[in-house]
Amino acid sequence: MNSGNLYSINDKAIYDALHQSKLTKSDLKELFLARGIVISSDASREDLARYFSRLLHDYYDYQALAKRLGSSSRRDKSTISYVDMGGLTIDEVEDAAHELSDLIKEYDATAQVNRIGDKVEVLVNYRITNFNKNEFSQVVNREGVIDLEIEDGKLLIRSPLTDTVENVKEVLVESVAVNNDVELSIESINMKGISSAEKRTEFFEHLVHQLDGLAHHDVTDVYIYNPKNKSDDFEDSDSDIEEEVLDLGVHITRASLKGEKVLLSEEIKGLYDKGFYIWKIVWQAVENSFDSDIYEFEAQFKNAEEFTGFSYLARGYYKYKEGGEYNSSRNGFSDIMERKLGVKIEKAAQLAVQHIANTDSEQLGDDDDQGESS
Incomplete structure (x- = not known):
C-alpha cells in the first residue's frame, strides 16, 4: 500500500519471479508446501513456475515472494544540519516531534519518538516506490533515525540523506517554529556560493x-x-x-x-x-x-x-x-x-x-x- 494505491501482480509476474536465481530450491519447496503441495527435487524450475503461476494468488503470496526477491537494504549516508534555536530547549523540540506522525502522513511515513537524556531520537518508518523495478521490488519499507540535540544554542540534526527523511526534518523544524511563534531556518554544510x-x-x-x-x-x-x-x-x-x-x-x-x-x-x-x-x-x-x-x-x-x-x-x-x-x-x-x-x-x-x-x-x-x- 502507498497513499491509497494497491500493488498487485499477475500470473506472468509470478512466472518470471520463480525463474529468478535469488529464489532457491528451498524457497520453492516452502512456497508449494504452504499450498499443501510436496514437490520433487528433480522437478524442473520451468515446470514449477508454470504450475504455480496458474494457481490463484493473494496478498500473502505477494508478500512471500517480495520478501525473497525485494530490494536488499543498504546503508544510507548521513548528513548534519544546524538550526539556531534562539533560546528554545530540547523540550520544545520533543513536543513537536510527538506531533510528527499526524503531520507526515502525506509522505506515507510514521514517527516514533524516544527521549534519551538531553537528546531526542525520532525513528521514521516509510515506504518508497520505483515502478521501473520488477513487481516484487517496487515497494520497499525503509526506516531512518533522526538524532536531535542542542549544542551551543544550536539544534544539531543528524539523519540519513534521503528525500523522505529530509521532508520529515523540514516538517519538524517548521512545527517547532509554529508552536513557539518564532522563525527558524535549517543550515547545512555546503559550498553553493563557491563555483571555483x-x-x-x-x-x-x-x-x-x-x-x-x-x-x-x-x-x-x-x-x-x-x-x-x-x-x-x-x-x-x-x-x-x-x-x-x-x-x-x-x-x-x-x-x-x-x-x-x-x-x-x-x-x-x-x-x-x-x-x-x-x-x-x-x-x-x-x-x-x-x-x-x-x-x-x-x-x-x-x-x-x-x-x-x-x-x-x-x-x-x-x-x-x-x-x-x-x-x-x-x-x-x-x-x-x-x-x-x-x-x-x-x-x-x-x-x-x-x-x-x-x-x-x-x-x-x-x-x-x-x-x-x-
Missing part, C-alpha cells in the same frame, strides 16, 4: 587530512564532475585538444578513478586541467600506532553542480594482522564507533568549508588591493 573548480576540489583535499586523532593513509576512489554550463569554457586553457572537443560538441560530465594514491596521479591532474573537480571521495585513515587498523570513509555532495547535500559514511575497517598485513575483507563499525567517527567527519567538513571561505575572502581582498593600486 579548484576550491571545490580543495575542500575534499582538506577534508581527508583533517580527521581528529587519525592520520591520512590513502585515497582509493575519486569521482569528478565537469558541468556543461560552465561560463569559462576553457578560456584560460592552452590545450588544442580541448578546443577541438568543444568544436565537436563533445562533453564528458562525470568520470571516476580507482586505485592507490589517486590524488597524486597524473591522470587526475590532467582532468583538473580540463575543468573537472571532485564531488565524491573514498579515503582511508589510520590511528597513530604501528598496529592500527585501516579505517575507510566516504563523503560527497549530493548535488554535484550546486555543491549542496553534503553526506558521509564510515564504511568500515580492514583489521591489522601482523607484519604490515591487513585482512582483505572489510568489517563494519559498531554503532558507537560509527557515531564517533561520523562526528570527526562533520568537524573536518566544517573546517574544510571555513578554510575555503577564508582563502576565498583573502583572494578577494588581494584583488581589491590590486585594483586600488592600479
Whole structure:
C-alpha cells in the first residue's frame, strides 16, 4: 500500500519471479508446501513456475515472494544540519516531534519518538516506490533515525540523506517554529556560493587530512564532475585538444578513478586541467600506532553542480594482522564507533568549508588591493 494505491501482480509476474536465481530450491519447496503441495527435487524450475503461476494468488503470496526477491537494504549516508534555536530547549523540540506522525502522513511515513537524556531520537518508518523495478521490488519499507540535540544554542540534526527523511526534518523544524511563534531556518554544510573548480576540489583535499586523532593513509576512489554550463569554457586553457572537443560538441560530465594514491596521479591532474573537480571521495585513515587498523570513509555532495547535500559514511575497517598485513575483507563499525567517527567527519567538513571561505575572502581582498593600486 502507498497513499491509497494497491500493488498487485499477475500470473506472468509470478512466472518470471520463480525463474529468478535469488529464489532457491528451498524457497520453492516452502512456497508449494504452504499450498499443501510436496514437490520433487528433480522437478524442473520451468515446470514449477508454470504450475504455480496458474494457481490463484493473494496478498500473502505477494508478500512471500517480495520478501525473497525485494530490494536488499543498504546503508544510507548521513548528513548534519544546524538550526539556531534562539533560546528554545530540547523540550520544545520533543513536543513537536510527538506531533510528527499526524503531520507526515502525506509522505506515507510514521514517527516514533524516544527521549534519551538531553537528546531526542525520532525513528521514521516509510515506504518508497520505483515502478521501473520488477513487481516484487517496487515497494520497499525503509526506516531512518533522526538524532536531535542542542549544542551551543544550536539544534544539531543528524539523519540519513534521503528525500523522505529530509521532508520529515523540514516538517519538524517548521512545527517547532509554529508552536513557539518564532522563525527558524535549517543550515547545512555546503559550498553553493563557491563555483571555483579548484576550491571545490580543495575542500575534499582538506577534508581527508583533517580527521581528529587519525592520520591520512590513502585515497582509493575519486569521482569528478565537469558541468556543461560552465561560463569559462576553457578560456584560460592552452590545450588544442580541448578546443577541438568543444568544436565537436563533445562533453564528458562525470568520470571516476580507482586505485592507490589517486590524488597524486597524473591522470587526475590532467582532468583538473580540463575543468573537472571532485564531488565524491573514498579515503582511508589510520590511528597513530604501528598496529592500527585501516579505517575507510566516504563523503560527497549530493548535488554535484550546486555543491549542496553534503553526506558521509564510515564504511568500515580492514583489521591489522601482523607484519604490515591487513585482512582483505572489510568489517563494519559498531554503532558507537560509527557515531564517533561520523562526528570527526562533520568537524573536518566544517573546517574544510571555513578554510575555503577564508582563502576565498583573502583572494578577494588581494584583488581589491590590486585594483586600488592600479
